[in-house]
Amino acid sequence: MKESQDNWPAGIKKTKQRESVLSVLEHAKKPLSAMEICSEVEKNDDSIWLSTVYRVLELFVKKGLVIKTNVMNNDMSIYELNRFKHKHYAVCIKCHKIIEMYNCPMDKFTPKLEDDDFHIIGHNLEIYGFCKDCDPKR
Amino acid sequence: MKESQDNWPAGIKKTKQRESVLSVLEHAKKPLSAMEICSEVEKNDDSIWLSTVYRVLELFVKKGLVIKTNVMNNDMSIYELNRFKHKHYAVCIKCHKIIEMYNCPMDKFTPKLEDDDFHIIGHNLEIYGFCKDCDPKR
DNA sequence: ATTACTGCAAAGCATTTGCAGACTG
DNA sequence: CAGTCTGCAAATGCTTTGCAGTAAT
Numbered sequence: 001m002k003e004s005q006d007n008w009p010a011g012i013k014k015t016k017q018r019e020s021v022l023s024v025l026e027h028a029k030k031p032l033s034a035m036e037i038c039s040e041v042e043k044n045d046d047s048i049w050l051s052t053v054y055r056v057l058e059l060f061v062k063k064g065l066v067i068k069t070n071v072m073n074n075d076m077s078i079y080e081l082n083r084f085k086h087k088h089y090a091v092c093i094k095c096h097k098i099i100e101m102y103n104c105p106m107d108k109f110t111p112k113l114e115d116d117d118f119h120i121i122g123h124n125l126e127i128y129g130f131c132k133d134c135d136p137k138r
Numbered sequence: 139m140k141e142s143q144d145n146w147p148a149g150i151k152k153t154k155q156r157e158s159v160l161s162v163l164e165h166a167k168k169p170l171s172a173m174e175i176c177s178e179v180e181k182n183d184d185s186i187w188l189s190t191v192y193r194v195l196e197l198f199v200k201k202g203l204v205i206k207t208n209v210m211n212n213d214m215s216i217y218e219l220n221r222f223k224h225k226h227y228a229v230c231i232k233c234h235k236i237i238e239m240y241n242c243p244m245d246k247f248t249p250k251l252e253d254d255d256f257h258i259i260g261h262n263l264e265i266y267g268f269c270k271d272c273d274p275k276r
Numbered sequence: 277a278t279t280a281c282t283g284c285a286a287a288g289c290a291t292t293t294g295c296a297g298a299c300t301g
Numbered sequence: 302c303a304g305t306c307t308g309c310a311a312a313t314g315c316t317t318t319g320c321a322g323t324a325a326t
Binding site: 009012029039068069070073077088090092093099101103105106109111112113114115117118120121122123124126127128129130131132135136138 | 157206207208211215229230231237238239241242243244247249250251252253255256257258259260261262263264265266267268269270273275276
Binding site: 151153154155156179185187190193194272 | 279280281282283284285
């Protein structure tokens with residue numbers, strides 16, 4: 001699978017593998033792990049090595065094209081296209097499903113820090129609990 | 139180093155190694171990684187194997203005695219005593235120093251989720267930016 | 277004495293790195 | 302053509318696991 005339009009991001013050399021990774025991310029409905037991206041590329045009858053996926057993702061992240069996230073202490077990283085909207089997720093403790101959150105508590109909030117000269121650049125927030133399929137109380 | 143008072147938590151068999159780990163955590167001023175805990179124990183002239191540290195920490199976490207956290211996408215886990223107060227941290231992008239935050243935006247906030255039946259149990263929040271020593275604009 | 281815990285070594289797993297050949301601009 | 306990227310293999314770093322001997326109750 002490959003984009004017919006040529007809206008390739010500036011400053012990045014175009015290769016088959018990079019096109020494949022970008023295409024997978026463009027069609028993804030949720031953030032994907034490097035391994036998932038790898039299998040998706042191969043489902044599309046292209047071939048790519050996992051280490052290449054990591055290298056491509058690293059580049060995309062550095063260029064601001066992709067966002068790298070980690071959920072649930074310790075799991076592997078997941079990647080999604082940077083659509084330039086601020087976003088947080090809820091994660092189900094049981095099935096690890098990732099659920100989008102539509103608002104953000106940091107909009108109207110000023111943190112009080114031990115270091116009062118801390119220059120805040122951004123934040124991560126993650127909510128955990130049970131999704132409707134896994135809640136033991138239902 | 140060892141606690142003279144016998145306030146050992148119930149339901150946990152007492153061993154030298156577990157006492158050492160608990161003592162290190164009690165005296166720690168910030169969350170520590172497993173490796174840091176290991177070196178601290180050895181600084182106190184006790185001896186412990188890293189894998190034992192992990193096993194002890196796993197037990198303590200399961201018993202609710204210790205909190206396990208991860209900061210800055212992908213780094214190693216850090217552990218601190220559960221002092222039963224709700225806490226978040228700011229992390230310096232450059233030196234990775236961890237700075238305590240005294241308030242929490244989630245106190246007065248209701249998340250709007252894609253899954254409106256999500257049963258929220260808790261949350262993680264992490265702020266990132268530059269601490270006063272690392273801020274390039276100072 | 278019985279059961280659980282620890283030292284130690286080795287495996288596991290996601291991620292990174294080195295290198296030579298292949299491809300891009 | 303020069304420089305970059307990729308396939309591939311091997312290394313890395315944190316964490317987990319298996320096993321046999323040791324310690325705790």
